[in-house]
Amino acid sequence: ETGVTQTPRHLVMGMTNKKSLKCEQHLGHNAMYWYKQSAKKPLELMFVYNFKEQTENNSVPSRFSPECPNSSHLFLHLHTLQPEDSALYLCASSHLGTGGGEQFFGPGTRLTVL
């Protein structure tokens, strides 16, 4: 596997379910990000992890809980979601420090909350 991978690619869940999204980067990067993209809206940054430490939480509701066990893996734990949380969830990674710091995105998880 190369680049940034995300699983599952599609997820349908009820409002009382608990599920997790997984992201893995194979690029040796030290920062990882979660974004949300709702229909017809720009990407919204949700969380930023820098060397496994959360450095940004963009006022995200507590029903979204991120976890970063190491610099290669990032999870987004979901519980008691609402239908308006249906969106494309994108993970990205980048290298902090010298260099361009460009972000590399995964293919996303299309989430539908019923």
Next chain:
Amino acid sequence: DAKTTQPTSMDCAEGRAANLPCNHSTISGNEYVYWYRQIHSQGPQYIIHGLKNNETNEMASLIITEDRKSSTLILPHATLRDTAVYYCIVRVPSGTYKYIFGTGTRLKVLA
């Protein structure tokens, strides 16, 4: 981060150059200009970035005006596969590298 302004949509004939403009009149001296594109429902793809000099890579060229208040992304020979939403972002290359995405330009390459 500085705000960017892009046209909502553009069309380009296949094989011709696609020139996508971006205004960033409040850009600071140490803020870079980045371009990404997003093909329908996929993750955004990095294209190119620059500070004040023009840049070129295998995908595109980036022309930044001397006052740095605007830039143009050039796809020299557009193909149907270049149909996508193109985002222009400005940011400081330090800290958490936070991007603020706008609505971008929807480029449609016509056969």
